Amino acid sequence: MYSSGFIKMDEESFEKLSTFITQQYGIKLPPAKKSMLESRLNKKIRNLGYNGYKPFLAYIFGREGKVKELPHIVDLITTNKTDFFREPAHFDHLTQDFLPHYVSNNRHRPLRIWSAACSSGKEPYTILITLEEFRKATGPLAYSILASDINTRVLQSAYQGVYNHEQIDMLPDHLKRAYFLKSKDPGSSLVRIKPEYRKKIIYKRINLVHEYDMPYSMNFDVIFCRNVLIYFDKATQEKVINRLAKHLRPGGLLFLGHSESTMGMKVPFEQVKPTIYRHIP
Ligand SMILES: C[S@@+](CC[C@H](N)C(=O)[O-])C[C@H]1O[C@@H](n2cnc3c(N)ncnc32)[C@H](O)[C@@H]1O
Incomplete structure (x- = not known):
């Protein structure tokens, strides 16, 4: 069973999922967040081979899914925006x-x-x-x-401490040199925090x-x-x-x-x- 299209979320499934996320992780999910949830979960549902939310939820709240998938659903839902020296x-x-x-x-x-x-x-x-x-x-x-x-x-x-070099652009050169290593691959734009740090x-x-x-x-x-x-x-x-x-x-x-x-x-x-x-x- 594999569906390639966008999968719409029914109200009952939204209610169940948003209640779970709020109770477990504190994250508020008012109805206005339904389309955000849909777009973030779409790929996961398709990869698991489901074509609707009801069977998907039955799986993630069931015996196997509870262990394998449910604890990681939050990974798809959190907003992770951050920066070096944010709020300096x-x-x-x-x-x-x-x-x-x-x-x-x-x-x-x-x-x-x-x-x-x-x-x-x-x-x-x-x-x-x-x-x-x-x-x-x-x-x-x-x-x-x-x-x-x-x-x-x-x-x-x-x-892992690996970042794209653009993500450390705002740092002065002496900090880049002191704390980051460039990739050995000359075609790569990745930098890595030095292992000792x-x-x-x-x-x-x-x-x-x-x-x-x-x-x-x-x-x-x-x-x-x-x-x-x-x-x-x-x-x-x-x-x-x-x-x-x-x-x-x-x-x-x-x-x-x-x-x-x-x-x-x-x-x-x-x-x-x-x-x-x-x-x-
Ligand atoms: C927007 S980021 C902020 C990152 C960093 N503190 C900063 O200010 O740049 C919010 C982080 O909070 C985490 N988060 C959300 N709910 C959480 C919870 N219940 N317990 C721990 N971390 C949570 C998310 O996974 C995300 O990485």
Whole structure:
């Protein structure tokens, strides 16, 4: 059974799928998102050999599909837009404000940073570059970076650290030279994060809307949770932020995305600057 055309989604299937995605991953899918869902799932349905949503859903929610396909449906639905040095004021704040203060007070323990919706890795690698540049300028700095996302496809690409050279165009030449390797194939436009930096980041699939375990009993000094809360409703955002607070040291920083804030929420944070918050338990 193989269909090559576009497969329309019936209302009942949309209801079932959108309810599942919202309950599992927090991502809101109002009726206006139906055509987005249709276009993102079309290829998957055809590749599995179905010609309609009802048999497709029966499979993914059934015994075999639940294990093989259902956990990865979210990979087709998330929006993963990201960039190196996206919202650069955050990295300036780390370099000029947070890090000088941190090293003068905490030399005895490594700094821990979590990029909590890391997409394809540009955010954790930007954090790494910021820390390395600070270390080169000022002296020893031990640190660890955890990068997590719900989408296994982007996590895999973050782990590989391979990008098209256009994606690092905005970086100054000295940073390109210091942190990236060109492909050995002269016809290729790919660059790769140098292995000694790539292996400094730990990757883990973490769903921010449900209880999760940290890889170690970890308390972070800084959490980046940027441009993901916008996909959740307000109550879920508040729950997610309160859960992040449990993994952040008192006085630690939380960075949110440019259109996100804690306004109107009962959360243990005070604002330092727009989109930068300090944990005050
Ligand atoms: C727009 S990207 C933001 C990437 C990066 N933080 C930045 O600001 O450039 C949003 C990311 O959130 C992830 N995401 C969506 N829902 C999530 C959830 N429930 N738990 C963890 N990550 C989630 C998506 O897979 C996607 O990679």
